[in-house]
Amino acid sequence: MTQTVEAPIEAPESDYDPFALESLQDPHTFDGASREIAPVVYIKKYDYYAITRFTEIQKALRDWRTFSSTDRPFYAPSPFRPRTLILEDPPEHTASKAAVFKVFSEENLAKMSEYFKAEAERLLDELLADGPVEIEAFRDLAVRYVLKVFPDVLGLPEDGREALLKFGDAVFNVFGPPSDLQAQKLARGAEGQEWVETNTAKELQSEGGVGWQLYQMAEEGKISEHTAQQILKSIFAAGFDTTTTSIASMMRAFADNPEEWQKLRAKPELVDNAWEEAIRYYPASRYGGRVAKKETVLGGVRVPEGAKLLTMWLGAGRDPRQYTDPDEFHVDRDLKGGHLSFGFGIHTCAGNQVARLEARTLLRAMVERIETIELAGEPRRAVNYQSFGHEHVPVRLTPAARA
Numbered sequence: 001m002t003q004t005v006e007a008p009i010e011a012p013e014s015d016y017d018p019f020a021l022e023s024l025q026d027p028h029t030f031d032g033a034s035r036e037i038a039p040v041v042y043i044k045k046y047d048y049y050a051i052t053r054f055t056e057i058q059k060a061l062r063d064w065r066t067f068s069s070t071d072r073p074f075y076a077p078s079p080f081r082p083r084t085l086i087l088e089d090p091p092e093h094t095a096s097k098a099a100v101f102k103v104f105s106e107e108n109l110a111k112m113s114e115y116f117k118a119e120a121e122r123l124l125d126e127l128l129a130d131g132p133v134e135i136e137a138f139r140d141l142a143v144r145y146v147l148k149v150f151p152d153v154l155g156l157p158e159d160g161r162e163a164l165l166k167f168g169d170a171v172f173n174v175f176g177p178p179s180d181l182q183a184q185k186l187a188r189g190a191e192g193q194e195w196v197e198t199n200t201a202k203e204l205q206s207e208g209g210v211g212w213q214l215y216q217m218a219e220e221g222k223i224s225e226h227t228a229q230q231i232l233k234s235i236f237a238a239g240f241d242t243t244t245t246s247i248a249s250m251m252r253a254f255a256d257n258p259e260e261w262q263k264l265r266a267k268p269e270l271v272d273n274a275w276e277e278a279i280r281y282y283p284a285s286r287y288g289g290r291v292a293k294k295e296t297v298l299g300g301v302r303v304p305e306g307a308k309l310l311t312m313w314l315g316a317g318r319d320p321r322q323y324t325d326p327d328e329f330h331v332d333r334d335l336k337g338g339h340l341s342f343g344f345g346i347h348t349c350a351g352n353q354v355a356r357l358e359a360r361t362l363l364r365a366m367v368e369r370i371e372t373i374e375l376a377g378e379p380r381r382a383v384n385y386q387s388f389g390h391e392h393v394p395v396r397l398t399p400a401a402r403a
C-alpha cells in the first residue's frame, strides 16, 4: 500500500504586526493569537515569517544548517549587536561558544555561587530588617542584586553600572523595524555604549576576571583578540536586561498567585522548578531570528529558501499543545519537556547557568525569609521589541518568623 504524503501548505498570510505598540504591550495575547493560526505564519507587512509553536521552533533550532543564524529579520550591523555567537553558525560559533563555556566552567560557577548566596542574603536581610516593607521589586531587589553580583564577578568598576541596563535595553530593540520607540531606545543605549566599550578593553580587565580569562585565551591563540572583546560585549549585552526584568516578572507572578508562594514555602525543594516555571510563564526574551538556507517544510508549512524567520518563544511558552493550562503559573508544574525561554539547540543561552544560579539563589534566600508577597500598586511592563519583562512591580513583603 502506498502512503500518501500530504503536500505542504503555503504559510497563511497574517496582518499580525509583532512590532505594533498593542503587540508590545500585550505580547501573550497577540503572539498567542498568531500561534493559533498555524505553526508558521507569513507576516505580510514585513515579508517575514514567524514560527509560532513549541514543536516547530524546537525542530527548526535542531537544524542549524537549514535555519542559519547568519541573517534574520531586520538585521543590519549595529554597534549594539556583537557579531559573535548569536550571528554565527559553526565552525565559528563552536569556537566562540567553547570560550564562553570555559569562563562559565563548573569551577567558576561554584565560586560565583557562594558569593551570590552571601549577597542575596545580605540584601534581603537589609530590606526586611524593620519588619513588613513595601519595595519596588525591579529597582530595589532585582537591579540592586544583579548589578552588584554579576559585575563584581566580571571584575567591573562600581561606577556607571547602570550603563549596562541602558545598553541591554537598546540591544533588545535592534531587531525590529525603525520606529520612534527604537530611536528612543537606541539614543538612550548610546549613553551606555561608551562605558561598555571602555570596560571591555583588554587593559582594563582585572586579573582572574571573566574578561581577563577571555583575553588569556586570545593570547594562547584559541580565539582572536577581537573575538574575546566581542564575547565579553555579548555577555554585557545579554546578561543584565534579561536577568533583572525576569526577577521582577517572577515577583509579579508570585504576588498574583499567593497560593503558589505558600506551596513553595511548604516545599522549598521546588525552588529550581519554580524558577523554570516563572521563566516559562514570563520569558525574558520574546523571539529570536534565523534565515532559511534552503526550501524546507515545517509543521506541514512550506518555508521558502531565503525566508527570514522569527522564532516566537514567548508564545511557544504558552502553547496548549505543550502545556496543560498554559496561562496558569504553578511552581510544581511538570516541566520535563522543558521550555524555550533560553532558546534551544546550539544557540541555547550561553549564560543560562549564570542566570539560573543568580535567580535560584535569590529565590532560595527569599523562601527562607519571606512569609507573604502582595502587590502594593499597579505593576508595569517594560515595552521593548525583543525582550519582555516588568520594569515596575510594587510589592509588600512580610518577613517570616525565623528560628
Ligand code: HEM
Binding pocket: 085, 086, 087, 097, 234, 235, 236, 238, 239, 240, 242, 243, 246, 279, 283, 284, 285, 287, 288, 289, 340, 341, 342, 343, 344, 346, 347, 348, 349, 350, 351, 352, 354, 355
Ligand atoms: C533570564 C535570563 C536570560 C534569558 C531568558 C536569556 C535568553 C536567551 C535566549 C532565548 C537565547 C537564544 C537566542 C537565539 O537562539 O537566537 C540566548 C542566547 C544568549 N545568551 Fe541569554 N538569556 C538570559 C541571560 C543571559 C546571561 C546572564 C548571559 C551572559 C552571562 C547571556 C548570554 C547569552 C549569549 C552570549 C547568547 C548567545 C548564545 C549563542 O548564540 O550561542 N544570557 N539567551
